[in-house]
Amino acid sequence: MHLAMASNDGIRIFIQAPPTVSANTPVLVSINAPVPASEPAPVPASEPTPMLEPRPRAPSQMEPVAPFRGMQSQAEVNENRGCIYKVPRRLREVNEKAYEPNVVSIGPYHHGKQHLKAMQVIKRSFFLKIAEENNLNVNELARTMRSLEARIRKCYEEAAFYLDSNQLVEMMLLDGCFIVQLIQGIHPAEDIFQVGRIQTDIRHDLLLLENQLPFFVLFELYRMTVPNAGGDVHHLARSALALFDISPCPLPKTDIMHLVDLAHSCLYPSPLGIKQHELFKAKAAAAAEPNSQRSWKFIRSATELEGAGISFFGDHIEKMMDQNHGIESDFDIMFSKDTKVLKIPTLQVHDWTEPLFRNYMAYEQFFPRGKPTYFVDYVVFMDNLINTGKDVQLLCKSGVIDNWLGDDEAVALMFNKLRDSIYMSEDFYYAEIFGRVNEHCQRKWNKWKAALKKNYFNTPWSLISFLAALVLLLLTLLQTIFSVLSYVKQ
Secondary structure (H helix, E strand, O other): OOOEEEOOEEEEEEEOOOOOOOOOOOOEEEEEEOOOOOOOOOOOOOOOOOOOOOOOOOOHHOOOOOOOOOOOOHEEEEEEEOOOOOEEEEEEEEOOHHHOOOOOOOOOOOOOOHHHHHHHHHHHHHHHHHHHHHHHHHHHHHHHHHHHHHHHHOOOOHHHHHHOOOHHHHHHHHHHHHHHHHOOOOOOOOOOHOOOOHHHHHHHHHHOOOOOOHHHHHHHHHHOOOOOOOOOOOHHHHHHHHOOOOOOOOOOOOOOOHHHHHHHHHOOOHHHHHHHHHHHHHHHHHOOOOHHHHHOOOOOOOOHHHHOOEEEOOHHHHHHHHHOOOOOOOOEEEOOOOOOEEEEOOOOEOHHHHHHHHHHHHOOOOOOOOEEEEHHHHHHHHHOOOOOHHHHHHHOOHHHHHHHOHHHHHHHHHHHHEEEOHHHHOOOOOOHHHHHHHHHHHOHHHHHHHHHHHHHHHHHHHHHHHHHHHHHHHHHHHHHHHHHHHHHHO
């Protein structure tokens, strides 16, 4: 059923009552152009398309809409480049699937794709259910989203310009309320949400760079839909981190742009590690080596480093923190010349490791010069250690990698391709460790000791064989000496 009526503020509202609720149930509205309050609401000649009707066409198939009041020109958008980026083509060509949502589309970039339409239906019914149960003023929600429209459009690239005002408001309401409810621990009642990994898939989809809503949209909807939410944006941020199983951290002092930005802001090296790196840079600058960050050399693979006498130690970050190894973050890596041990927190490699790394690294590609790119640097470090499956096997044995893929060669291939088309920062975070490792490897004595240990002391039986050979050599030498002495006496 469709009803047409005019409100006091001159907004013409079309309401569709879904079959499962009564006409009095609060439902999503379609807000059209203003109508003078003195005029009676006209009855449309044909029923308009309700805002909640499924839209079969993808954004890429829609014609650009004419500019409307509050919409920015393309020149203005280019001047104020958005914060929700499209993945660069050079990265997408390496592995396009890593940036594509599997279950749910959020925002305009993947909206309307065929394999994501089932979740669109669920998002609509979920919104109606939440609106009914919480007696939400849907008109007010829609007006709030429309008041943010110009600001929202500035956050996106060209995809947002293929959506008219109603489409954009609908998208923000459906996607935003869906995310806010998930953050609050409320899930749709549909049977599909009881299936295996569907909730895990959704959480991972919410951390894809192109699958984002502006965080200010989430906060406004949180404030308006969650009872007693108040104005604490940090409470919403902390709840979102809990949804992704990310440990609480000091939240960014600047505005949170979106969920990827929030998650990335908590995935940093420890303050101690960052301070040590800053001291290293300052020392290099004081030594009149301004380009020292560029002059570092790549290190050898894990098996080659083992051949130079370097061993590896890995453990879960919680245990390493408890055992006071000086490591407090997954990005903290230590190497001591005294122990000749590379300490690296355990990295669990599973199906989602590559997509998550790729999206965080793609996000870092948009950082301004001078801002650290810790995910890129970490991948560069691990890619240096891993050339083949034998390197992965060694790192698994040492506890550095927990291989849930089961195939060592697959892990090696993953790391070897992760760096493809990625730009590195001049300020490489692990430059000091690379320098220490290379300094150790350049000493011939270390290589000789490592070769000796590998060939003769790697097992107890090898040691016994070596000692036996040494004793035999000494006995042969003594026998020769006695023979020579006897001959001289004669």
